[in-house]
Amino acid sequence: MNETRPAFVTLNPRPRRKALGWSFLTLGVLGCVLPFLQGFLFLALGVFVLRDQYLWAANRWAWVQGRWPGAVARIESTEASVNTRLSGWGRGIRRALGRG
Numbered sequence: 001m002n003e004t005r006p007a008f009v010t011l012n013p014r015p016r017r018k019a020l021g022w023s024f025l026t027l028g029v030l031g032c033v034l035p036f037l038q039g040f041l042f043l044a045l046g047v048f049v050l051r052d053q054y055l056w057a058a059n060r061w062a063w064v065q066g067r068w069p070g071a072v073a074r075i076e077s078t079e080a081s082v083n084t085r086l087s088g089w090g091r092g093i094r095r096a097l098g099r100g
Helices: 015-033 039-050 055-067 069-096
Strands: none
Touching: 015 039, 039 055, 055 069
């Protein structure tokens, strides 16, 4: 198996993001056994969420990026768009509450 490693990984540990990622991974493992859960989908989401939390997840995400580069580019652009939108909403709420 060809191991693709990311050239440079910046780890940004956050407790809530770690908890969300591990929850997705747990649901993914359960989904591999239970017929009503999509196991692979939750495993992929877990690795996506944990990619900047752990080096092993960054390595797995690099493998996914090498395997499906178009899909990864769309996922990451969607994440950037959602982050921009959510930060804008947060600024608007802080302004409305008089705290920003």
